[in-house]
Amino acid sequence: MDFKDNEAIYLQIAGYVNERILLGEWLPDEKILSVRELAMELQVNPNTVMRSYEYLQNKEVIYNKRGIGFFVAAEAVKTIKAAKRERFLNEDLPFLFKTMKLLNIELDEIAGRYEKFGS
Amino acid sequence: MDFKDNEAIYLQIAGYVNERILLGEWLPDEKILSVRELAMELQVNPNTVMRSYEYLQNKEVIYNKRGIGFFVAAEAVKTIKAAKRERFLNEDLPFLFKTMKLLNIELDEIAGRYEKFGS
Amino acid sequence: MDFKDNEAIYLQIAGYVNERILLGEWLPDEKILSVRELAMELQVNPNTVMRSYEYLQNKEVIYNKRGIGFFVAAEAVKTIKAAKRERFLNEDLPFLFKTMKLLNIELDEIAGRYEKFGS
Amino acid sequence: MDFKDNEAIYLQIAGYVNERILLGEWLPDEKILSVRELAMELQVNPNTVMRSYEYLQNKEVIYNKRGIGFFVAAEAVKTIKAAKRERFLNEDLPFLFKTMKLLNIELDEIAGRYEKFGS
DNA sequence: GTGGTCTAGACCACC
């Protein structure tokens, strides 16, 4: 994993953890990598990973058992998707529509491109 | 005008200037507000507006006559739209499609919301 | 039994043992659960229970017979209550009064809630 | 200001800021000390103050204007008091009542001490 | 072993 420059590393790590949960690699109530382990794996300072975990804990995506480690929250997938949906509907879509009107792009064209869209 | 938290203010101001040009409020080769005037209007530090103008000058949306002020570039509208189109096709659309798949949102739903979308 | 997040688990376990003594479930000079047994019961690492027992031993609530186990001190109930009273008068009450003033809560309201308070 | 040992310094600083707001020393929408300034004043590392400010920002007690500083939220006093009330009613009071029953302390006695309570 | 906190010092974008 390599990091983009325009987003804080700890947020990118949080996103990375989200992905692994969404992909089902890390299951509910399963222990995730310890702060030090993930820091090693990502070649990053443990403090930075710690910050990601704190962030995810606030978002209720992971929880902590003291002295043992961090665990995937039971509702993690639901929580993550809800957050993404929220953002998509309230921010991304309106922006999209506005841009479409401005550039005179119709839904038909979008649909056409959607067909061809693979991944 | 109030500013979002997650984007640099000078970029938001640049966007605001783009809007006024696109809306035809500021016409080609017309002088736009001076740095100080716009700073007053937006309740912002003049340095910040200056930075926006420099940014827009780089993008060839405005140009400068020394000692007089900044002016809308002749091709400003075309330039702005080209940039937006570029970004729309290469970044926004792929993101849209990816998110739709992830959240199980179909084009129908997008279309439905597009109908209701006013402004 | 499940543990709160803001207090060390070994202290919560100590409190739990206190409760059982106060409730008369464990009587003076009676053997209490072994470290391993209580650890099993509470789904906790034996080290942690050991720490609770050491703590209670310091407080003279329980005592140890080497090779046999831990026993409720003869004066355990008196000791526990004295400690609670001490803390109540010197810490809890002043805090109560301070908070009442700050939040404009009168004794009447406290009394009202006291009525409704069951357990 | 000197720090207790059993609570994280950044939380104690957050409490200290809360106090100053409750006392009316720092008013709504007023700029508070910069991270570096408060760090100097309290003889503490700026990172630690930063952490306090982040914490208070999450709690919506202060907000940030980028490049300018942190400001007291308009509803800060209300927010702080609501949080304190919440905790008082749901955690402190039940504990208080339980202890009273255990120690055979009646409300009368509390009332008596409340009279004498000065500060 | 785990997380949690703190310090020191650095660099950056932004206002």
Added chain:
DNA sequence: GTGGTCTAGACCACA
């Protein structure tokens, strides 16, 4: 000047 992020390294309580 402001906050924001990151690193390095330390120490601690807890399980």
